[in-house]
Amino acid sequence: MLLLINAILTLWVSCANGQVKPCDFPEIQHGDLYYKSLRRLYFPAAAGQSYSYYCDQNFVTPSGSYWDYIHCTQDGWSPTVPCLRTCSKSDVEIENGFVSESSSIYILNEETQYNCKPGYATADGNSSGSITCLQNGWSTQPICIKFCDMPVFENSRAKSNGVWFKLHDTLDYECYDGYESSYGNTTDSIVCGEDGWSHLPTCYNSSEKCGPPPPISNGDTTSFPQKVYLPWSGVEYQCQSYYELQGSKYVTCSNGEWSEPPRCISMKPCEFPEIQHGHLYYENMYRLYFPVAAGKSYSYYCDQNFVTPSGSYWDYIHCTQDGWSPTVPCLRTCSKSDIEIENGFISESSSIYILNKEIQYKCKPGYATADGNSSGSITCLQNGWSAQPICIKFCDMPVFENSRAKSNGVRFKLHDTLDYECYNGYEISYGNTTGSIVCSEDGWSHFPTCYNSSEKCGPPPPISNGGTTSFLLKVYVPQSRVEYQCQSYYELQGSNYVTCSNGEWSEPPRCIHPCIITEENMNKNNIKLKGRSDRKYYAKTGDTIEFMCKLGYNANTSILSFQAVCREGIVEYPRCE
CATH class of the missing domain: 2.10.70 (Complement Module; domain 1)
Structure with missing residues (x-):
């Protein structure tokens, strides 16, 4: 309250001394002071005082913001118009034109440019115009109206001197001597429409026109014939049911004559298709329309384990002059999961194979096909796979040590026997100079190895209070090993193995007393x-x-x-x- 009394006294003294006039409470059109109820008590205000204010929707301060400061000056409040009207770019509805400027908001009295699309112009014939943001919004909605330029004349000339024409304007033209319009007249008119001129102002040499197109047997034109056709006019033909069109279906007028018309060739119709392992969709409904002419197509589907030639479960069957195509609509399929291959595998990624499709399989290492190869193939037939693949065990020719094979084979099947013989001065572990090995699931039964008889050993030496863990042999081949063990409570000292080398055993262990x-x-x-x-x-x-x-x-x-x-x-x- 003291502050209020002090402000009033200050203003009274200032006025009494001839100083500047104070500012009354500002009435802001389209806006208001912040906290105006609180601040109203402090008015009138002295020059130099400033207050924050805001503008209503669609109005901004002169700086372009929704709020700013209003200042008390010796001439009154500044700015004098605190809130200016704004106009939005989105309020501009311009058909066949566009606003090219990037701004979306315009303040009072601000102008924006707009452009018309090609083929359109403003009401005064320009390609662009402008509108202004006023107190009540945009000055006007921009208009781009259709216009037509002077067209290109062919064997004719315009009967007026205009340059561009508005929508629905008419332009009269006349043909040169010896020429006439498509309707046989020497003068005509064109109209400016939404898509341009109604037609081109073209005149033709009357000697180059054609009469009606020639008729054909078992066929006709797709459009009603006319008395006169312009040069380069085209007409389409079609054949009656069960006839096929041969040649081009179009004829063209050139130099007063038509090009060669097509012929309609008789065709055998297609009866209702009996699809093995499949059916037409809605076949009961379609059955009434058979036989049908060539060119007709119908959708069909295949039964389980059968597909169309394209690999789908459905497709289209087509009536041709040679009958139905495809001739075999549904092909047998074979599944990869139906293949049982022991000791082999299929490396291909596909899971379904169609009729006559071949698939490769491979055998695991150590196995081969019945004909001795590492891989083979089977084929999808009408009743399934041609055969179940087989991979049988085989053994390659082994490595011989001081011996040689007694046969020339390269690969041996399961249970095959391979005979071998030792080099002179060598013998097998049993003292013979010949032996045999057998191809088994784990490979050869043993290696075909022969030893120098002078390097063999007799039975291993006995030890006190112990013995070998295996039955003794009369002869041991070089590098043979024998294990020892002690009696109960006796401790084995040294290696529990002895090895045959150069006809002698290594040092045996001892059994220490308990x-x-x-x-x-x-x-x-x-x-x-x-x-x-x-x-x-x-x-x-x-x-x-x-x-x-x-x-x-x-x-x-x-x-x-x-x-x-x-x-x-x-x-x-x-x-x-």
């Missing part, structure tokens, strides 16, 4: 097994045996001696007294 803990020895030393009640106990070399004193006795040896270690059958007993 330690036997007896009740007699324990009683002598007044001790017993710790945590055990055994009267006799066997320990392997390297095992630790724990003892303890019997009840009422005390250790007479070191504590460590009560954890004795077995060393090759010998153990040192601790003693208690």
Whole structure:
């Protein structure tokens, strides 16, 4: 309240001293002050004061914004017109024209240009015009009206001197001497329409016109004949049912004569098609219309496991002069899933194959077709696949070591036998100079290898308290290995294998004695097994045996001696007294 009284006093003193006139509360047309109810109390306002304001919809400030500041000056409020009318580009409805400027909003008194499409002009005949944004909106809606330029005359001339013509304007023309219009007149008129001139102002040499086109047997023109046809006019022919048109179906007027007309050749009609493994769609309805003329087509479908020649389950069957096409509408299909191929596979990606289509298959490594190849083929026939593919086991010629084959074969089937013989001075593992191998599921039964007899070994050497894990042979081939094992409680020392090399065996292992803990020895030393009640106990070399004193006795040896270690059958007993 004090501020309000102070402002009023300031204004009164200013006026009394002859200073500038204050500004009353601004009445903003098409807008308002922000917080006007609150601010109204502070008016009139001194020069230099500014207030924010906003404009209503479709109005903007002189800066083009929807809000700005209004300033109190010595001449009153500025701007004097705070809110200016705006016009939207979207409000412009211009048929056959367009506004080329990119702005979408225009303020009061702003002008925008528009252009007419080719073949159209403004009311005053220009290709472009302008409209202005006024207080009530656009000054006018732009108009682009159809116009026609002066046409090109052929053997004729215009009877007026105009340059361009509005929609529905008429232009009269006359033919040169010896020429006439398509209707036989020497003068005519054309009208400017939406699509241009109604027709071209052309005149023709009367000697180059044609009369009606020639008739043909079993056929006629597709349009009503006229008395006169202009040069280069065309007429189309068609044949009656069950006749086929031969030659061009069009004739042309040239130099007063028609070109050669077509002929209508008699054709055999098509009876109702009996489609094996398929049917016409809606066949009961169509059956009434048969027989039909060549050129007719009908949709059909195939039964399950059959397809059309194009690979679809349906297609069109066509009546031709040679009958129905395709002649076999539905072809048998074969499925990849019906092929059972053991030890082989099909590498192609397709899953369905049509009649007479061939498919390749391959055998796994170590298998071949019945004729010895790594791959083969089967064909889709009317009753399914031509055969089930077979991949049988085979063995290639093996690698011979100190031996040679007794036959010249290259590939051997399952259970085939291959005989071989050793080179001089060599023999097989059984002491013979010839042998046989058999082709099995896992390959050859063994390798055809022969050995130098001087490099073989006899039975492996025996060891104490142990023996071999397999039955002994009389002869062992070079690099043969034999495994040893020890008796219970004996520890094997060294490699448990020996190898035959250059007629001798490698060093065999030893079987180390166990330690036997007896009740007699324990009683002598007044001790017993710790945590055990055994009267006799066997320990392997390297095992630790724990003892303890019997009840009422005390250790007479070191504590460590009560954890004795077995060393090759010998153990040192601790003693208690």
